[in-house]
Amino acid sequence: MSLANFFIVSSYGTFFLLPLFLMRHGGSKADIGIVMGVFSFSSVLCRPWISAMVDRIGRKKSYMLGCLTLTIFPMAYLFFDGELNTFYAPLLLIRIAHGIGLAIAFTSSFIYIADITPEGRLNEGIAMFGVTGLTGMAVGPVIAEFILQRLGFSALFLFASATAGMGFLLQTPLPESYLKRTKSSQSFSQVLRKKKTLHVALLSFLFGIGLAASGSFVSPFAKHLNLSFVSLYFVAYCSAAIMTRLLGSRIADRVGERRIIPHALLVAGCGMLLMTFLQGNLILFTSGFMSGCGHGFLFPSLSALALRHEPIELRGKVTAIFTGALDGGVFAGSILLGYVGEWAGFRAIFVLAAASLFLGFIVQKYAKVNGKGPSPMTF
Numbered sequence: 001m002s003l004a005n006f007f008i009v010s011s012y013g014t015f016f017l018l019p020l021f022l023m024r025h026g027g028s029k030a031d032i033g034i035v036m037g038v039f040s041f042s043s044v045l046c047r048p049w050i051s052a053m054v055d056r057i058g059r060k061k062s063y064m065l066g067c068l069t070l071t072i073f074p075m076a077y078l079f080f081d082g083e084l085n086t087f088y089a090p091l092l093l094i095r096i097a098h099g100i101g102l103a104i105a106f107t108s109s110f111i112y113i114a115d116i117t118p119e120g121r122l123n124e125g126i127a128m129f130g131v132t133g134l135t136g137m138a139v140g141p142v143i144a145e146f147i148l149q150r151l152g153f154s155a156l157f158l159f160a161s162a163t164a165g166m167g168f169l170l171q172t173p174l175p176e177s178y179l180k181r182t183k184s185s186q187s188f189s190q191v192l193r194k195k196k197t198l199h200v201a202l203l204s205f206l207f208g209i210g211l212a213a214s215g216s217f218v219s220p221f222a223k224h225l226n227l228s229f230v231s232l233y234f235v236a237y238c239s240a241a242i243m244t245r246l247l248g249s250r251i252a253d254r255v256g257e258r259r260i261i262p263h264a265l266l267v268a269g270c271g272m273l274l275m276t277f278l279q280g281n282l283i284l285f286t287s288g289f290m291s292g293c294g295h296g297f298l299f300p301s302l303s304a305l306a307l308r309h310e311p312i313e314l315r316g317k318v319t320a321i322f323t324g325a326l327d328g329g330v331f332a333g334s335i336l337l338g339y340v341g342e343w344a345g346f347r348a349i350f351v352l353a354a355a356s357l358f359l360g361f362i363v364q365k366y367a368k369v370n371g372k373g374p375s376p377m378t379f
Contacts, residue, residue, distance in 0.1 A: 001112055001174060004067070006132040006139075007167035008105055011070055013140025014160040015039075016234060019220045021077075021153050025084040029220070029346075033338015035095060036216040040208070040330035042096035043103035043323075051320030054108050055313060059115065060176045062108035067168035069101025074160035077153075099327075105167075107323055111315050114307050115177035122308055123257065127245040127300035134245070134296070138238030141219075141231045191317045199363075200306045201325035203261065206360035207298060208329020209337075210272055213353035214291060216334050218275070221346040222284060232281055236288030237295070244296030251297075257305040260297050262365040268294025269357030275350035294357070329356075 019032045027035070054062045076094045080087045110126065117125030140163070147155050191197055214237065222230045251260065271290025277283055306322040307315055333353065341349045 001109060001171060002129055002132040004063075004167040004171040005109055005129065006136040007163045007170065008067060008070060008102075008109075009133040009136030010140035010143075011074065011136075011160045011164035011167070012102055013137045013234070014074075014144040014156060014163070016141045016215055017144050017148060017156065017219055017230075019216060020148070020223065022084060023220060023223075024153075025080075025082070027084045029217075029341040030338045031084060032216055032220065033334045033336070033341070035091060037212070037331045037334030037338070038092050039095045039099040039102075040212075040327040040334065042099035043327035044331060046100050046103055047107075047320040047324035047327075050104055050107050051316040053104075053316075054111055054320075055316035058176045059108045059112040060171075060174060062104055063112065063171055064168065066101050066103075066105030066108060067164060067171065069097065070105060070164035071161055071168055073098040073101060074157045074164065077157045103323070103327065107316070107319050110303060110323070111319050112177045114303075114315055114319070115312060119308070121250075123300050123304035124250050126303045127296075130300060131242050131245050134238040134241045134292075138235050138242075141234045145231045191314060192321055197306070197318065197321055200302055201321055203265075203360050203364060204302055204322055204325035205329040205332075206356045206363070207265070207268075207302070208326045208331075209333035209356035210268055210291070210329075210353050211295075211326070212330045212333030213272060213275075213337055213350055215330070217337060217341065217346060217349050218288075221275070221278065221349075224346060225278060227281060227284060229281060233284050233288035236285045237292035240289040240292030241296035244293050245300065257301040257308075258364070260301045261305070262361050264294045264296075264298035264301065265357050265361040265364065266294075267291075268298060269354045269361065272350050272357060273354035276347040276354075278347075 019027075019036065022032050022035055050062070073094060077091075080091055084091075110129075113125055113129045114122065140160075144156050144159060147159055192201075214233075218233050219230045222233065268291050271287050271292075271294060274283060274287040274290060278287070302322065303319075306318050310318050333356070337349045337352060340352055
């Protein structure tokens with residue numbers, strides 16, 4: 001599953017360069033925000049349906065469906081040519097379908113890993129599984145940029161399709177992890193209304209706004225400044241996230257996620273704020289490294305916090321809410337940051353993204369849940 005995840009995320013990471021495609025065809029910063037954001041918006045809308053499907057037909061079949069979608073739809077981008085306004089509507093439809101495929105793949109794969117990981121090492125298991133995804137997030141844009149510079153966008157989209165196809169093939173021998181077929185006693189809305197679930201969803205939403213800045217606006221900002229190695233940010237980001245998971249994956253299981261999350265948000269916010277001073281490759285690398293350190297601790301900690309002590313028959317709903325809130329933040333952030341950038345420039349985008357992460361720090365540091373203060377494991 002980790003190898004399959006590497007190729008799926010490599011395919012996804014290729015589309016970090018899609019803003020360059022949009023700019024090539026006359027797109028504005030607002031257009032970038034809309035086109036990149038609708039990808040996540042589709043994921044948010046289909047999360048209740050995905051959560052029911054993953055618990056109904058199993059993790060394995062759901063993951064196969066997601067991988068197949070991610071293999072087919074990148075090839076649809078080959079048919080877009082001319083000015084952006086001549087294919088805007090079809091492009092948005094393709095982005096919606098593409099986003100649904102990624103939502104299915106991500107949700108089912110993380111639940112699969114949670115199913116086979118011991119409860120006491122849940123954070124470590126999710127963190128270690130995510131290493132291959134982060135590696136793919138670094139490798140995908142680097143190879144994509146190399147292909148783009150030499151072969152153009154058509155080859156880039158074919159590469160995205162081929163890597164997702166590898167993910168589909170690699171997971172085919174896996175057994176199903178969900179063997180318990182008891183009917184859930186709680187609906188999606190009941191799970192959503194839990195105080196812990198709402199708290200994690202809010203933090204995930206704010207984190208998603210930061211991810212929107214990284215995924216949608218780093219590459220056009222670096223190109224705007226004529227920096228030669230745009231993918232340096234993503235290499236630094238993913239390398240730092242991988243390092244934190246390899247060296248610190250057991251820390252949150254020992255001290256509690258609530259102690260880790262505020263520090264991770266603070267570090268990620270400082271890394272995002274550093275982008276406002278971007279002039280050359282040194283700041284590009286440093287910003288990516290700091291943001292990646294925050295991500296490396298934050299994502300598995302939020303995942304484990306959402307899933308810990310939840311029964312197996314509710315994990316589909318819990319994961320759908322957590323990842324849906326994350327995608328909701330990416331969608332809202334992409335739209336909002338796109339218009340902010342159109343009005344005030346690229347640097348304002350990263351100020352606002354940093355502010356969302358600092359707000360998450362305040363929420364987590366001082367929030368009281370179930371009447372208890374911010375000590376670890378009060379959930």
